[in-house]
Amino acid sequence: MGREEQLLSASIAETLGRAREAETKLGDLIESSGGNEKLLENDEMYEAEETLRFYLQRLYREVSILAERLKLPLFTAEIAAEFRSYEPNGLINMVHEPWDVGLISPALAKVGGLYQSLATMTDRRAVTGIDVFRTILQNTGAIIQAKGLEPRKESDVQQAIFEVVKFAFHDAIREIPVGQLLKTYKPDIGVRSLMAAAEYKFADSEKDVKKALDELYADMKGYSGHYDWRTFFAVIYTTDALLHQERLEEEFRGVKANMNWVPIIVTGKGRRVKRDP
DSSP, rough: OOOHHHHHHHHHHHHHHHEEEHHHHHHHHHHHHTTTHHHHHHHHHHHHHHHHHHHHHHHHHHHHHHHHHHHHHHHHHHHHHHHHHOTGGGGOOOOOOOOOEEOOHHHHHHHHHHHHHHHSSSSSHHHHHHHHHHHHHHHHHHHHHHOOOOOHHHHHHHHHHHHHHHHOTTEEEEEOOEEEEEEEEEEEEGGGGTEEEEEEEEEEEHHHHHHHHHHHHHHHHHHHTTTTEEEEEEEEESSOOOOOOOHHHHHHHHOOOOOTTEEEEEEEEEEOHHHHH
């Protein structure tokens, strides 16, 4: 692949970020209307819809061009068929997320997933780096054991893994602020050169696992629209075999979790500190 494909991929990434911002704005307007038809018919709503439509049309066009330049005719045809499947107004249709934290655009989720399949082909350094980052996260339990630690909270695990990550990536950072309108979210570990971040959850019971999943689903919404971070790893550290990796992946598929979130379940030593009543 050439420089042109890499530049096109970077342009798509930027457009995808803007589309997610438009998605968030339109979703907020729809929810604030409370289903009142009159409140849905105004200039601000029209502008939000047309902005999202513009970015979606551009995304489908550019992702199709990228697939064609990468000589993937079947993939190009799939993108075209997906775009044609939407009715005139279906492209900007918004639906409630399964975990009830807002509205999403199915068309945007789909084209974002299609793009992710191509993005790794246009950024060889990121592919190698992502693999290294993922391997470190997947070996969290082994790292904790090698350090002789018995973590009692999320931050204990985060710090231990960050010490390893920063040796592999000099631009690794902790608690990156990702601002939204009402709240600032902070992924636990990030590597800027990879546009990748990891969010850790600590669980020593099935109840903790369920709570961790709910928090992760809320985080997905909080981190949306910030395309400085392309890939997120959701790492659940358990102190017992509470959940299998395949079951976690099935859970993410079942709730239609964001395509750029990768679930990882790890098991290691530790126990949560019980708070005084």
